[in-house]
Amino acid sequence: MAWTNYHNHCHYCDGKFSVEDHVISAIEKNLIALGMSSHCPVDFENGWSMAKKDIPGYFEEIRSAKNKYHEQIEIYTSLEIDFIPDIVSPSDLFITELKLDYTIGSIHFVEAFEDGKPWEIDGSTALFERGLAEIHQNDIKKVVQKYFNLTRQMIRDTRPDIIGHIDKIKMHNRKKPFFSENERWYRNEVEETLKTLAVTGGIMEVNTRGLYKKYSDTPYPSPWVISRAYEMDIPVCINSDAHTPDEITLAFEYAASLLKEAGYHTIQVLLKDKWQSLPFDNQGVIIS
Ligand SMILES: [Zn+2]
Ligand SMILES: [Zn+2]
Numbered sequence: 001m002a003w004t005n006y007h008n009h010c011h012y013c014d015g016k017f018s019v020e021d022h023v024i025s026a027i028e029k030n031l032i033a034l035g036m037s038s039h040c041p042v043d044f045e046n047g048w049s050m051a052k053k054d055i056p057g058y059f060e061e062i063r064s065a066k067n068k069y070h071e072q073i074e075i076y077t078s079l080e081i082d083f084i085p086d087i088v089s090p091s092d093l094f095i096t097e098l099k100l101d102y103t104i105g106s107i108h109f110v111e112a113f114e115d116g117k118p119w120e121i122d123g124s125t126a127l128f129e130r131g132l133a134e135i136h137q138n139d140i141k142k143v144v145q146k147y148f149n150l151t152r153q154m155i156r157d158t159r160p161d162i163i164g165h166i167d168k169i170k171m172h173n174r175k176k177p178f179f180s181e182n183e184r185w186y187r188n189e190v191e192e193t194l195k196t197l198a199v200t201g202g203i204m205e206v207n208t209r210g211l212y213k214k215y216s217d218t219p220y221p222s223p224w225v226i227s228r229a230y231e232m233d234i235p236v237c238i239n240s241d242a243h244t245p246d247e248i249t250l251a252f253e254y255a256a257s258l259l260k261e262a263g264y265h266t267i268q269v270l271l272k273d274k275w276q277s278l279p280f281d282n283q284g285v286i287i288s
Pocket of ligand 2: 007
């Protein structure tokens with residue numbers, strides 16, 4: 001019985017710890033594979049993306065951990081790549097040339113403020129409210145539809161291996177009910193997005209960060225979305241989006257139980273450089 005986690009941030013972006021710190025913790029937590037996925041470089045200032053000049057150091061630090069710990073754990077190199085049309089995308093040449101072991105595509109920005117600065121939708125609730133008012137005249141439906149439109153465009157046009165936190169736009173609802181997930185228009189957006197993913201292909205991660213950081217009462221995505229994904233035969237993996245080594249397996253047991261309840265019997269794991277389906281239970285994947 002063992003876990004895997006392909007969504008982890010270290011000191012090259014907004015994490016604080018070294019790759020080796022993450023690897024040591026992952027081995028202690030009985031992981032058989034760990035993927036590092038720093039926030040990819042972007043051409044504008046923000047508090048959490050990796051600098052382009054640091055890419056060689058990032059690769060080197062992962063390579064050296066691989067050499068040192070290859071008998072205990074498989075280590076993979078990736079980036080969590082933003083999709084901002086005309087700015088950055090998982091299919092950009094500079095990304096494909098890096099020959100990452102896999103890619104995570106995520107939406108963190110929806111349109112831009114008047115000064116051109118992209119609006120970060122997963123920052124503070126105050127920043128969310130500012131963008132909502134200034135860019136979208138407080139039309140939450142328009143913002144959410146734009147978010148899912150971008151998600152679908154990213155899936156269709158750039159085909160990341162893993163879709164990061166597919167319904168993260170719900171995260172501010174815990175502080176203030178901006179919208180209800182029961183509203184028909186919201187359900188339609190999710191439904192359309194899952195359909196796109198089912199047709200195009202790609203793994204939907206169940207991301208536990210919102211849960212253990214208490215940003216959300218449910219993982220990304222919500223249990224009802226996981227159930228719909230199962231009905232559409234969409235493959236899934238469990239990731240924690242860890243920014244510190246102690247977060248590597250947080251809420252994994254719960255995520256596994258939600259997947260089981262939805263009907264899933266297997267999750268996707270990258271082992272021996274190949275994505276494969278393995279059976280799992282609340283203690284992790286089962287290796288025969
Ligand atoms: Zn993210
Ligand atoms: Zn992340």
